Amino acid sequence: MSQPATERLPEFKLDGKVIIVTGGARGLGLTQAEALLEAGATVHCVDVLPEPCDDFARVSGRAQALGTTITYHRADVRDAEGLDRVVSSIAEAHSGVHGLIAAAGIQQETPALEYQAADANRMLEVNVTGVFLTAQAVAKAMLKHGTARGGSMCLIASMSGTVANRGLICPLYNASKAAVKQLAKNLASEWGQYGIRVNSLSPGYIVTAMVEDLLVQHPEREATWASHNMLGRLSAPREFRGAAVFLLSQASSFMTGADLIIDGGHTAW
Structure with missing residues (x-):
């Protein structure tokens, strides 16, 4: 018989874990990075932007108050060598990497008949190849430093990888997110x-x-988008904080190869 826990929900804690978040300069990536900090993780955000958004400074201040750190690195997920350098430097500094949220991605609303080849290639390079290269680099670092056991990755897909969005013409974006789920x-x-x-x-x-x-x-x-789901509203980035901690922690220790859909019931009609 197992002993009762001496602390509340310890499987959600990320103390001592080093987690990389791509697309972490702003938006969903930064919001989830803050949640990981609150769970005790050391976070490294990677993004192509020269500087993170203004809110990054607030999150950095919160990290200090929580007794951990968040660091920004500029890198393009399409640049395999540059990405490897960043991930390797993070792993060397901490003697390993324990987790990844791959949130870097782009969007383009263009009818299929008007889509240019260059735009299509860029979409797939960032949203699919970039996610793969990031996961590959992190997996190599995990194996090199012996932190693979217990390692976890969350690849940000979309409900658009399951359904075609009514009234939103994004054929290559939707296809790229379906690819992320399969990846x-x-x-x-x-x-x-x-x-x-x-x-x-x-x-x-x-x-x-x-x-x-x-x-x-x-x-x-x-109003149109809100009417397409069962809750009748759109979501805010903060509503995916719990999912980040769940998927990166031991709370999801027997979950792999799965897709967690959080869409207000949009795809359940």
């Missing part, structure tokens, strides 16, 4: 033998800063 399953099947878990997270519509700008151009979409 997670395949990496999970290969790396399970090393103790590395890989899952995907499929959010519904999230009101990030970029989406707010889009709603200024198309204000009617807010």
Whole structure:
């Protein structure tokens, strides 16, 4: 018979864990990074932007108050060599890496008949190849430093990888997110033998800063999109904080090769 826990929900704690978050300069990536900090993790955010958003300074201050750190690194997920250098330097500094949230991605709304090859290639390079290269670099670091056992990765997909969004014409984006879901399953099947878990997270519509700008151009979409799910509203980045901690912690220790859909019931109709 197991002994009763002396602390509340210890399996959600990330004390001593080093986690990399791509796309962590702003939006969902930064929000989830803050949640990981609160759970005790040391976080390294990687993004292509020259500097993170203004809110990064607030999160950094919170990290200090929590007794941990968050560090920003500039890198393009399409640049395999540059990405390897960043991940390797993080792993060397901490003697390992324990987790990854791959949230870097781009969006483009263009009808299929008007899509240019260069745009299609860029979309797939960032959203699919970039996610793969990131996961590969982190897995190599885990194996090199012996932190693979108990390692966990969350690849950010989308409900758009399951359904075609009514009224939102994004054929290559949707295809890329379907690929991310399949990539997670395949990496999970290969790396399970090393103790590395890989899952995907499929959010519904999230009101990030970029989406707010889009709603200024198309204000009617807010009500339309909200009407497509069972809760009748759009989500906020903070509503995916718990999912980040769950998927990166031992709370999900027997979960791999799965897709966690958090979409207000959009795809359940």
